Amino acid sequence: MAFDHNRRPRAVVIGAGVNGLAAAATLAARGVDVTVVERGRGPGGMMTGAGQGELGHFVWNLHPAALAELGLGAADLGLGAEVATVLLAADGRHVVIEGEAISFADGTPHPDAAAYRALRARLARFAAVLAPLATAAPPRLGSGMLNRAGLSDLAQLARTGLGLRRLPRDARREFLRVLLSNAADLVRDELPDGPLAASLVFDAILGGRAAPGAPGTVLALLWRHAGGGRRRPAGGMAALARRIAGAAEARGVTIRYDATAAGIEVEGDRVRGLRLGSGEVIAAEMVLSSLGAMPTLRLAGPAHFDAEACRRIRGLRCEGTTARLDLRLAEMPRIEGLDGRLAGARLLLAPSVAAIEAACRPVKYGAIPASPVAEVLIEPGDGGAEGPAHLSALVQHVPYAPECGWTEAAREALAAAVIGALGTHMPGLPGLVTESRLATPRDIETMTGAPGGHWHHAELAADQMLTLRPVNGMARYASSLPGLWFCGAGAHPGGDITGLPGRNAALAAAADLGQGVTR
């Protein structure tokens, strides 16, 4: 297709989540006329449940490269200080992690603090080896590398290789040993089982379906937790999403809310635009979809994809197991053994690695966990609609489709299990609950369109990462249909609030436009 240089190229981005917005801003900064269509009422996608509230609690790996495309600095985000983590212990001796300081809540030093810090430092060093891989499309392997376009891939691989070479020999051997191993064994090799060991394992499994003993959970841990500590955006995730959307608009991006993508217009084996639910067609040279791979395929229609591509996308593992429980409370609950200073801390309800493993088991049988593990945040209300206090819990390993179905009884059972487990630390909690709202993985799918309600649109596992993300043959953001790009969490480097998939995809798409050729 000859490229008309007198007219600005047009792109449509599906979804106003962090990745959609990062993609839109990246393209807009390169002279592309970008429209973002968002089904929900507001921005944020998975961050906010498509503008309906929020799903995640914290931000920890929002990437500077993506922020730069949005014209934002870390200071513009209103992220506040790093949040302390409190590990709720069954015996009441809660552990507090504040940056590098690790102690019991009563101030006494923790005996495993040094071992924990050493392990974290080792993981951080390993994560730094992988980090260069996240900021560009995964390298193309094979013959494509030995041409001019492949040079940058070669350089990127070389950087990763160099990072690995720079590790001392023992560390290098250790890196390769643990890379595909499991988080539970890695942590238990260094630490006695308890809340401190469990906190690292929890990071490895939050948002995914893999259990702590599953191979590859170390890779997920290194991949996702290379960044700094967790921060809570002022005003919650919705406020952060609004700031990011505002930055994209300042770049000249048009965002249309309440606009459902109904189909991708294809003519002559090339994307020509996006059809909305209203029937309106937005003409565009390219469509960047931040939806999961399967919803994107369905928007274009399987007729435009080879059977192998359809089969790979059908085979993607994307069953979400994270639920969110929101409780409105009559007053701030008191946590036994913890002073009020830590009210806004990140509370981890995961007393041991063994407890996490037990909590992961029922999902395999489509059952609701009786003793779930969870990340909990309690915030004082603003006195308005939110009431005096608000507790939210990210509950791990909740089935997408329980055997019994998501009946009212099943929902109540899960809420009761979480409230009951928290109640041992917060006496009187059940009596404080004035309203309870549960978002199961299925609800999250309904709200956001994320396949399976999965945080990352597709499980972050070794066989669904790097050159295999979302699927083999489409890992460099281009789907096989010319003009259709993947720019969401399902693409490399994956989920969490990083903005990188969107930014990387937009760079790839812009480079393709710049060449003025039909791929």
Next chain:
Amino acid sequence: MNRIARETVSPRPRVPSREGLADTPFEPRLRALSTAEDWMDWSGCLSPRALGAVETEYFAIRNQATLFDVSPMHKYRVTGPDAERVVNRLVTRDVARLAPGRVAYVLWCDEDGMVIDDGTLFRLGPQDFRLCCQERQFAWLHDIAWGFDVAIADETGDVAGLALQGPTSHAVLEAAGLALPDLRPFGIAEPEPGLVISRTGFSGDLGYELWLRPEGALALWDRLWVAGADLGLRAIGFAALDIARIEAGFIMAGAEFQPIHRALRPSRGRTPFELGLGHLVDPGKPHFNGRRALLREAARTPRRQLVMLDIEGTKDASGALVYHRGRREAGHATSAVWAPTAKRNIAFAELDARAARSAGLRAEIYTLKEGRWERTMASATVIDRGVFRPPRARATPPGRF
């Protein structure tokens, strides 16, 4: 004659017993006619490589009429509102242009444009197709059909197939009360309820294929057998048909190309262009499997080219290496035979694309002569495919012989 018998029968060992092999619906008749007891495994079915002498069977194809049991062929039925879209998504030709009641020779490719298999596609109705092929395709058809409104059935065991090939084949049909004078090549007719006859075949001569439920198989055989008594009708095995198909220039899966789903080495895949079947790829139709890869392939010179060689002398060039300008190895013969009717020594050969367009080819043929291998360097020339293409194969109405 003995030479042909010795050299064309495949060196694969005989099936020592029939254990594990399924009987086809025609098995009782084949069994009774077999004097050679030379059986082979065709897709898990007991199938004759030869019933008697291969040369007698071959000459029956060219001069009389022959019956060959094609029931082991895999047969799939694709029906439903999206049937045309699904089949068009599968194959490289434009199926929209195939009218009901017609058959097309088709190929289908994987996402890299490598041939998965070839076969014959029967359009039995606007939304009703039957695909006949060598390789199992049930799972692949489901992959292709995912997201479309069709039903796919494996009717391999539900449809018996009988190939009636040779110049007197229409005369046999006529004598059996099944005359189809108006049926053109690649046409389908249903002269009697439940009996479908297509004017198709693998011999390159006048011929028909008859399709029916297995229950009626033996009655049909007997009916044709009686009708063909004075017309030289003979039952044959695969070896004779293999000579005829090379002579006619028809490629075969597993010989001229390795079906990509069966190949362990990805480099063994071949595109339709490399097989000399580029004319069966229609880039103008909507997306089909492998289309983008095939467009890229079409734009560049193929790596290799399947050609037919005319080889000096009479020695069978099976497996021969082919050299270009002296000692440079340029490829090898995939199937070779002394073509008895065309009286030429021919071979399908896969050559480097450059060698395929130039002169100076030589085939290195090894012949085992009473315990000693003899090596012959025979000059070879690329010729048009199909050294036996008689006009009688296409005449409508068919001539009387």
